[in-house]
Amino acid sequence: MESNNYSNVTFNYNSTSYSNNIKPDIEYVVTCVIISIGLPLTLVAIYSLYSQVQNNNVAPIYIINLLISDIIQLCYMIVDVAKPDGKIEEIFFYIYYYSVLASVGFMVCIALERYLLIAWPLWYHVRRTIKSSLVVCVVVWTLPLVFVLPFYFWLESSLKIFVVFLLVPFPLLIFFLGGTLKSLSAAISVSSDEKRRIMGILVLVLLIYTLLFLPTIILILVETAIYNPTFNYLTVVFLQLSPLADLILYVFMRKGTIDKLLASLCCCRMDSDDNSRSSA
Numbered sequence: 001m002e003s004n005n006y007s008n009v010t011f012n013y014n015s016t017s018y019s020n021n022i023k024p025d026i027e028y029v030v031t032c033v034i035i036s037i038g039l040p041l042t043l044v045a046i047y048s049l050y051s052q053v054q055n056n057n058v059a060p061i062y063i064i065n066l067l068i069s070d071i072i073q074l075c076y077m078i079v080d081v082a083k084p085d086g087k088i089e090e091i092f093f094y095i096y097y098y099s100v101l102a103s104v105g106f107m108v109c110i111a112l113e114r115y116l117l118i119a120w121p122l123w124y125h126v127r128r129t130i131k132s133s134l135v136v137c138v139v140v141w142t143l144p145l146v147f148v149l150p151f152y153f154w155l156e157s158s159l160k161i162f163v164v165f166l167l168v169p170f171p172l173l174i175f176f177l178g179g180t181l182k183s184l185s186a187a188i189s190v191s192s193d194e195k196r197r198i199m200g201i202l203v204l205v206l207l208i209y210t211l212l213f214l215p216t217i218i219l220i221l222v223e224t225a226i227y228n229p230t231f232n233y234l235t236v237v238f239l240q241l242s243p244l245a246d247l248i249l250y251v252f253m254r255k256g257t258i259d260k261l262l263a264s265l266c267c268c269r270m271d272s273d274d275n276s277r278s279s280a
Helices: 002-007 013-017 024-053 060-082 086-119 121-127 130-142 145-152 158-167 169-183 192-222 229-253 257-279
Strands: none
Touching: 024 060, 024 229, 060 086, 060 130, 060 229, 086 121, 086 130, 086 145, 086 158, 086 169, 086 192, 086 229, 145 158, 158 169, 158 192, 169 192, 192 229
């Protein structure tokens, strides 16, 4: 029964692309490119961020865990390309979607941590510790089991649980972005470069979620009514691209070049605002 459920999942990689007149070579090439770029860069990013945590900096902990979930997803892509025995692929299939849910949870943690730094700076500096961050990470790694276990045994409500799990972060990410933007001027203890970096991270997290994860939710909700092979294939590609998109968060955590880029963008925006006021 479990193998039948696995083969009948509506958003399964193989059934999405190979059975809908999409050339297998295209998916194979895209997957190989993502693996070859994402895997080494993710390992380097984790090593670099780990050195920052050793200096009693808790901010990179959530991104490290996000990148670990990305490595699990990349490992599934390797298995998917290798085409091993069906049972092995089935096991990795469930592990893959477990890691997808975990990555969404860590995206929320990253947005929450940045929001607290701006909106509640005093509470954040008193409460933030490596120990508390690790406890949160354990909780985030545990919560996806609520979906994966019933999904493995194919309970009728499993897909609903999956949709709820993916939909909950959407209003939270919007709230964290809006709350941070509202409290930005009052955060006098945070430097201008850090403020720009925080806003960049929050905007990026929301964009990654909206562009790469939201299509999967739409697919699950409407597939029973509207079946579109192209849209099915694109949702698979979008999920595959999420490990590469998460690497941009690592860039935003590093000071230097990204600060100059954000500063130049902010200057361009201020100049445009001044021109519009003068013309008015």
